[in-house]
Amino acid sequence: MGMNPTVKDIAAKLNLSTSTVSRALTDHPDVKKETKRLVLKLARELDYQPNPIALSLKKNRTYILGVIIPETSISFFSKAISGIQEVASKAGYQVMICSSHDSVDIERQNVQTLLNSRVDGLIISVSRETQDVNHLARILDKRLPTVFFDRICEELQSTQVVADNFAITFRATEHLITTGRKRIAYIAGPQNLYNSRKRLEGYKAALQKYKLPIDDDLIIASHYEGENVKTYTDYLFNLNRQIDAIFAINDRTAIEMIHLIKQRQVKVPEDIAVVGFNNERFSAFFDPPLSSIDHPAFEMGKTATELLLQHIADDQFPIQKKVIKSDLIIRESSFKS
Amino acid sequence: MGMNPTVKDIAAKLNLSTSTVSRALTDHPDVKKETKRLVLKLARELDYQPNPIALSLKKNRTYILGVIIPETSISFFSKAISGIQEVASKAGYQVMICSSHDSVDIERQNVQTLLNSRVDGLIISVSRETQDVNHLARILDKRLPTVFFDRICEELQSTQVVADNFAITFRATEHLITTGRKRIAYIAGPQNLYNSRKRLEGYKAALQKYKLPIDDDLIIASHYEGENVKTYTDYLFNLNRQIDAIFAINDRTAIEMIHLIKQRQVKVPEDIAVVGFNNERFSAFFDPPLSSIDHPAFEMGKTATELLLQHIADDQFPIQKKVIKSDLIIRESSFKS
Numbered sequence: 001m002g003m004n005p006t007v008k009d010i011a012a013k014l015n016l017s018t019s020t021v022s023r024a025l026t027d028h029p030d031v032k033k034e035t036k037r038l039v040l041k042l043a044r045e046l047d048y049q050p051n052p053i054a055l056s057l058k059k060n061r062t063y064i065l066g067v068i069i070p071e072t073s074i075s076f077f078s079k080a081i082s083g084i085q086e087v088a089s090k091a092g093y094q095v096m097i098c099s100s101h102d103s104v105d106i107e108r109q110n111v112q113t114l115l116n117s118r119v120d121g122l123i124i125s126v127s128r129e130t131q132d133v134n135h136l137a138r139i140l141d142k143r144l145p146t147v148f149f150d151r152i153c154e155e156l157q158s159t160q161v162v163a164d165n166f167a168i169t170f171r172a173t174e175h176l177i178t179t180g181r182k183r184i185a186y187i188a189g190p191q192n193l194y195n196s197r198k199r200l201e202g203y204k205a206a207l208q209k210y211k212l213p214i215d216d217d218l219i220i221a222s223h224y225e226g227e228n229v230k231t232y233t234d235y236l237f238n239l240n241r242q243i244d245a246i247f248a249i250n251d252r253t254a255i256e257m258i259h260l261i262k263q264r265q266v267k268v269p270e271d272i273a274v275v276g277f278n279n280e281r282f283s284a285f286f287d288p289p290l291s292s293i294d295h296p297a298f299e300m301g302k303t304a305t306e307l308l309l310q311h312i313a314d315d316q317f318p319i320q321k322k323v324i325k326s327d328l329i330i331r332e333s334s335f336k337s
Numbered sequence: 338m339g340m341n342p343t344v345k346d347i348a349a350k351l352n353l354s355t356s357t358v359s360r361a362l363t364d365h366p367d368v369k370k371e372t373k374r375l376v377l378k379l380a381r382e383l384d385y386q387p388n389p390i391a392l393s394l395k396k397n398r399t400y401i402l403g404v405i406i407p408e409t410s411i412s413f414f415s416k417a418i419s420g421i422q423e424v425a426s427k428a429g430y431q432v433m434i435c436s437s438h439d440s441v442d443i444e445r446q447n448v449q450t451l452l453n454s455r456v457d458g459l460i461i462s463v464s465r466e467t468q469d470v471n472h473l474a475r476i477l478d479k480r481l482p483t484v485f486f487d488r489i490c491e492e493l494q495s496t497q498v499v500a501d502n503f504a505i506t507f508r509a510t511e512h513l514i515t516t517g518r519k520r521i522a523y524i525a526g527p528q529n530l531y532n533s534r535k536r537l538e539g540y541k542a543a544l545q546k547y548k549l550p551i552d553d554d555l556i557i558a559s560h561y562e563g564e565n566v567k568t569y570t571d572y573l574f575n576l577n578r579q580i581d582a583i584f585a586i587n588d589r590t591a592i593e594m595i596h597l598i599k600q601r602q603v604k605v606p607e608d609i610a611v612v613g614f615n616n617e618r619f620s621a622f623f624d625p626p627l628s629s630i631d632h633p634a635f636e637m638g639k640t641a642t643e644l645l646l647q648h649i650a651d652d653q654f655p656i657q658k659k660v661i662k663s664d665l666i667i668r669e670s671s672f673k674s
Contacts, residue, residue: 017440017442019442019443019446020442030446030449062453064450071419072409072415072418072419072422072434073412073415073416073418073419075410075412075415078409078410078412078415079410081409081410081436082408082409082410085409085436085438086438089438089440089443094435094443094446094447094450095435095436096433096434096435096450096454097409097433097434097435097436098431098432098433098434099418099422099432099434101422101423101426103354103426105354105356105357106356106426106431109356109367109431110431112367113401113431113433113454116399116454117433117450117453117454251619252618252619255619255622256618256619256622258622259621259622280619281589281593282588282589282592282593282617282619284596285592285593285595285596285623286622286623286624287623287624
């Protein structure tokens with residue numbers, strides 16, 4: 001045990017979970033009296049100093065964070081939830097997740113439901129349909145601590161956590177251009193979403209920097225649905241533009257495209273280079289291993305939650321905009337040395 | 338429009354969502370008076386007949402279903418949630434999801450939180466740590482409609498939805514044996530979980546049927562964590578048992594193992610056949626394409642929710658145990674014709 005004993009030290013000594021200890025220290029109603037007594041006694045003996053967040057904790061909390069995301073089955077969001085959960089658990093908070101199923105109607109209901117459950121704060125990534133943001137503005141008016149992440153609303157004055165969508169897509173496109181590619185197809189996400197828009201801008205900016213034409217026929221407006229991958233691939237081949245690279249919206253799409261390209265006896269990466277997005281666990285094991293963007297989903301969930309907890313602890317918490325860096329992982333699908 | 342107008346027909350005519358119409362028909366407080374008036378007027382005009390579930394709906398509902406699962410980032414659970422969400426949305430219900438993070442402490446808190454939110458019913462898959470089930474028995478004592486799925490508690494008298502774990506693992510093992518495999522390694526899940534136990538039983542029963550020895554050294558107790566795949570693979574090769582097949586706990590493990598096996602210049606399936614579990618979207622696109630169990634995650638979520646809604650509508654709903662069939666998808670990783 002170091003100089004400053006932590007919640008973890010107390011938990012280990014008493015054979016309790018860290019979340020029980022955190023809750024005991026903040027006088028949470030769910031913890032038994034006897035447990036509280038033991039925890040407080042040991043905390044005094046060890047001269048435990050709570051951190052600033054714990055110090056400022058007030059009563060009347062529910063110790064519940066509400067989360068609204070479009071879809072739990074999208075791997076980005078399920079990883080982000082793991083990050084949210086990790087930070088929340090350590091701080092003695094529970095997480096209540098609602099999925100909007102990418103519907104603005106359900107998103108409105110989700111907001112109401114989580115407010116009714118008196119959550120201490122909200123973490124939100126908006127649905128694909130969300131254009132009118134009145135229901136979200138209403139939360140901010142109530143001064144309920146709220147953090148938006150990934151799919152944010154630019155028009156709302158609130159704390160936000162986003163990836164460096166523009167910069168990383170620029171970089172990946174530049175990688176393709178500087179390794180000799182000239183006709184790069186781009187499978188884009190829905191353009192009413194902030195992150196999809198920024199990424200498409202990054203792709204276009206890279207083409208412009210290298211004085212390559214922006215060919216709208218090579219930009220496919222996808223809807224994140226896997227079913228159309230064959231249609232996209234057939235379309236690109238039927239264009240007769242001799243594309244030499246594809247930058248796909250996610251790894252699943254990229255991998256299915258590589259499969260379809262190989263079926264046509266076209267070689268990856270010799271004839272067509274392919275880059276994905278998300279760097280899924282399985283992407284390194286393909287043939288060829290897939291180049292991809294390492295999208296910091298877990299990190300974004302963690303950061304959003306840390307900011308939210310700071311906001312909950314401090315009424316005067318200033319609005320913050322955090323950008324989490326992505327990474328370009330170059331493997332054989334885009335470049336063979 | 339057919340003979341019996343549906344909620345969908347009413348929704349289309351009024352340009353409303355089906356969930357708004359469902360809620361208007363059951364006098365849900367969230368729906369505006371004017372909307373309710375319009376819906377009821379049209380329902381009368383079309384002679385709309387609500388289905389038995391809608392008929393028996395009572396007041397004082399929150400129209401929220403609570404879900405407790407171990408981890409949203411496990412693909413089985415994120416798919417199951419999609420199934421839950423689909424049925425719930427259509428019935429005008431919202432879903433509130435808590436992840437226990439595979440901790441029984443958090444699971445206990447989740448139960449309390451969802452009860453505090455006055456959910457109309459619960460869908461639960463227990464944590465890896467759950468042995469003492471008092472907190473779950475308490476829900477049943479309260480007569481709150483509850484359905485367990487996948488990771489169920491055999492000792493609790495409640496409605497359950499499970500996959501045919503024993504039968505499908507038996508079948509996959511039999512497939513390996515009848516195509517000539519004799520030393521089949523098995524990467525098992527945590528044995529305190531119902532589904533992992535049943536699957537291991539299926540594997541052993543198939544070996545017994547074909548009078549093959551059960552070699553405990555070939556059974557690896559895994560913990561669903563991807564980090565150990567290399568350790569498992571090294572272990573199996575160091576055994577010097579000349580294993581000729583591997584049945585892995587999930588597709589991610591299977592795919593990483595194939596990658597590691599190929600690095601050793603050993604051929605799949607010629608030298609070692611590999612079968613995975615879950616039939617992930619990407620598994621068909623590997624080299625070789627992966628044989629796998631199509632685990633009916635979405636279907637299980639749907640069925641659990643349908644049973645829960647029936648239970649909510651009917652106090653006298655009898656306890657049911659539903660088994661959802663899995664499928665064995667044979668691809669080149671286990672058999673080359």
